[in-house]
Amino acid sequence: MSQTLDEALPRDGAKPAPGSAVRRLPVVLGLLALAAVLLSAAALTVDAGDRTVAPTGWRGLPVPGAPIMPELTLTDTAGRPFDLRAETAGTPTLVYAGYLSCPDVCPIHMQTVAATLDVPGFERVRPQVLFIDTDPRRDSPEEIRAWLDRFDPGFVGLTGSLEEVNAVLEAMGLPEAVHGEPEADGWYEVDHPAQVLAFDREGVARRQYPFGTRQQDWVEDLPRLMALGTSS
Amino acid sequence: MTAVLAIGAGFWCSGALGRPWTWEYRPLLGVWVLSGLLLGGYALLLRREPVTLMNADQRSLRRRRAWQFAGGVAALWIASDWPLGPLGAGYLASVAAARYLIFVLAAAPLMILGLPASAMRRILAVPVLAPAVKVLTKPLVALLVLNAVFVVSQLPPVVDTLKVNQLGSFALDMAWLVSALLFWVPVLSPVRELPRLSAPLRVIYLFVQSIVPTVPASFLTFARDPLYKVYELTPRITGLSVVEDQQLAGLGMKLVGGLILWLIMAAIFFRWARSEEDMDGAREGRGNLRDLERDLEAHELRV
Numbered sequence: 001m002s003q004t005l006d007e008a009l010p011r012d013g014a015k016p017a018p019g020s021a022v023r024r025l026p027v028v029l030g031l032l033a034l035a036a037v038l039l040s041a042a043a044l045t046v047d048a049g050d051r052t053v054a055p056t057g058w059r060g061l062p063v064p065g066a067p068i069m070p071e072l073t074l075t076d077t078a079g080r081p082f083d084l085r086a087e088t089a090g091t092p093t094l095v096y097a098g099y100l101s102c103p104d105v106c107p108i109h110m111q112t113v114a115a116t117l118d119v120p121g122f123e124r125v126r127p128q129v130l131f132i133d134t135d136p137r138r139d140s141p142e143e144i145r146a147w148l149d150r151f152d153p154g155f156v157g158l159t160g161s162l163e164e165v166n167a168v169l170e171a172m173g174l175p176e177a178v179h180g181e182p183e184a185d186g187w188y189e190v191d192h193p194a195q196v197l198a199f200d201r202e203g204v205a206r207r208q209y210p211f212g213t214r215q216q217d218w219v220e221d222l223p224r225l226m227a228l229g230t231s232s
Numbered sequence: 233m234t235a236v237l238a239i240g241a242g243f244w245c246s247g248a249l250g251r252p253w254t255w256e257y258r259p260l261l262g263v264w265v266l267s268g269l270l271l272g273g274y275a276l277l278l279r280r281e282p283v284t285l286m287n288a289d290q291r292s293l294r295r296r297r298a299w300q301f302a303g304g305v306a307a308l309w310i311a312s313d314w315p316l317g318p319l320g321a322g323y324l325a326s327v328a329a330a331r332y333l334i335f336v337l338a339a340a341p342l343m344i345l346g347l348p349a350s351a352m353r354r355i356l357a358v359p360v361l362a363p364a365v366k367v368l369t370k371p372l373v374a375l376l377v378l379n380a381v382f383v384v385s386q387l388p389p390v391v392d393t394l395k396v397n398q399l400g401s402f403a404l405d406m407a408w409l410v411s412a413l414l415f416w417v418p419v420l421s422p423v424r425e426l427p428r429l430s431a432p433l434r435v436i437y438l439f440v441q442s443i444v445p446t447v448p449a450s451f452l453t454f455a456r457d458p459l460y461k462v463y464e465l466t467p468r469i470t471g472l473s474v475v476e477d478q479q480l481a482g483l484g485m486k487l488v489g490g491l492i493l494w495l496i497m498a499a500i501f502f503r504w505a506r507s508e509e510d511m512d513g514a515r516e517g518r519g520n521l522r523d524l525e526r527d528l529e530a531h532e533l534r535v
Contacts, residue, residue, distance in 0.1 A: 098245070105245040107467045115473060175244070194245035210242030214464055215474070216457055 058224065059217035060198060060207030063173070069093070069203035070171035074132065074158040077145040082158055084130075084168065085203060092127040092225050093199045097169055097177065099135035099190045100147050105211045107151075109196055114151035116218035125226050127198075129155045134165055134177035134192045172197060172205065200228040253323060253469045255315070262402070263312040270305045270343075274298070277351040294348065301346025307339040312405060321401045324470065325452070325463045329481035330488075332408060336378070337492045340412030341420060349422040356425055369417035369426050371437055378441070381411040383448050392461040415441070419500075431504035435497045442493040445485060452482030 071085040094113060098106030113129060116122060131148055133139045136159055139147075144157040159165075166176040174197070180189035196209040198221070206228060207221065278298065286294065310316065311334035320328035356362045368377060384390055385404050394400030418437060421428045429437055451459070458464035458474040472480065 102245065104467055108465050111468055112464070115475075118473075189246065191244065191246045193243060195243050208243075211245065212242045212461075212465060214458065214461060219457075 057220075058207060059221045060209045060213070063197065063205040063208050065173055067171070067173040067205045069199050069205075070168055072164070072168050072171060074160040074164060074168065075141070077141040077148075077157040077159070079141065082156070088128055088130075088199065088203060090201050092201050092228070093130060093203075094127050094196050095130045095132065095172065095199065096196045097132040097134050097165070097174065097192050099133055099177075099192065100139045100143060101135065101190070105194050109194075109211065109213070110148070110151040110155065112213065112215050113196070113218060114155070116215050116222065117152060117154075119215075119219060122219075122222070125223050126154075127222065127225065131155055131157050132165055132168060133157065133159045134162070134169075135179070135190045136160065136162055136165070137179075169193065198225050200225060202228075253318075253467065258314050258318075260313050260317055262398070263309060263317060266312075267305050267309045270308070271302065274301050274305075274346075274351075277348070277354065281348065281350055297346045297348055299346070300342050304339045304342030304344075304346055307334050307342060308409070311335055311339065317401075319469075321395050321398075322462060323466050324472075325460060325478045325481040326472075326484060328463075329452075329484045331405075332382070333485065333489050333492070335405070335408045336412040336415070337489065340409060341416045344413060344416045344420045344422075347422055352421070352423045353425070356423070365414075365417075366426065368414045369421070371418040371429060371433075374414045374418055375437065375440060375444075378411045378415040379444050381407050382445055386448050386452070388459050388461070395462045431500055434500050438493050438497045438500075442490045442497075445489060449482045449485040449489075452478050453486065454482075455479075 069085050069088055073081050073083045076082045096109055117126060133144050141159055144159060148155040148157050169176055174193040177190060177192040182188040194211040197205050198207040200206050311331040316327055316331055320331040385407060394404050417426050418429050419434050455478060459478060464474045
């Protein structure tokens, strides 16, 4: 006959009866805990990347309409004109639009791409990375350069008037950056698209990478991006 | 005309989202409330003790225990309040590892050390708690529970799910604290109803604990890629890369955690060896059984 736990529990000082639930409970708990430890240790070896991999194998998402790199000119941080189409011809290019006061999305995107390019073996897999500044009122070319150098001195910073920048974003199929109303201390918010566009060496936007893209996603996709257009 | 790409989660950055990390002190109200409740509860328990009936040694022990418990709560507060709390929850895996070590190797043992026997017996008198505590503080069970909680709480899906909000972080912290409290009972229990292991077995128990967590900690140390989304997708606030920070977390758990446990083992061993010498002296000097029983009580208190 089965016992309730109360009946199985010993009175003070008495040992539980052999075969009682209380005697078995530590063993059961111990085995469960051991199972949890072993399963968990095995699970720790699971790939850290969590983005759903498309049947094509890409981690990045397709770009509707596959926009072409626009024939527009911005200014780089050295003050030189930068023709987007001409300067990126023949080179896979990552394009991101952001601003220096951004608390998280912008620095995280840049640091993730930079960390990927630091992975051993990526010396030969190096796209051009363009950062288009969407806050020309506050971000000077010198500040943009210093900010980008924190991540990778090879990243190209581009600036222009807000109208010029928005024209580029629109040509790429991205929504325009929006400046909020200034507060009393002069602070204002800057809303901007948060994805990185990946153009192949022919200047076609092949993939987009929203905020949340991880290093492992770039590790998987960058070699594929670099290889696009090389077989023809 | 090129179609505008979808605006959705991950595709639009509003400046209203997120705050950059600052080194300006921002207290966490919940941590202060919890610390206050623990200290207040302890003070209420102490008030019921018959202080006037205590001799000088007992009063001294009572004071020492109060300081030990307060020290445990202080360690809990340090690990949970700004800056360690927010840094460990959302920025740095190495700080999360340091918090774990503080919870397990400082806060929990000090709180158990500081708990008077009368308070522990009151806890054991609660009908629902008593059988669970008796089972969960059995050495093998306590050891397995602590390490199961540790390993599960290091799993990337668990970390990335729970640490993104305060409730999840709190749940993880409480799991760490409760499993650590259960772990230390076989070593530091103040009551005979939950007997302490003998000194040699305590050393073995702690030795096993110094070895087991090195396995999951090794995954952190030797991983080449970021394991945790929550620590990867956050602005860097130190010069460490994500992987370097992760490696530091693993090394900290293995080296610092192991060192502290070995120091505790050494203290237990040498105290045991000294009490064995005292016992030998008592047997040679006095043949009185009553004196021997008194020595045994004193021996239990010290060791």
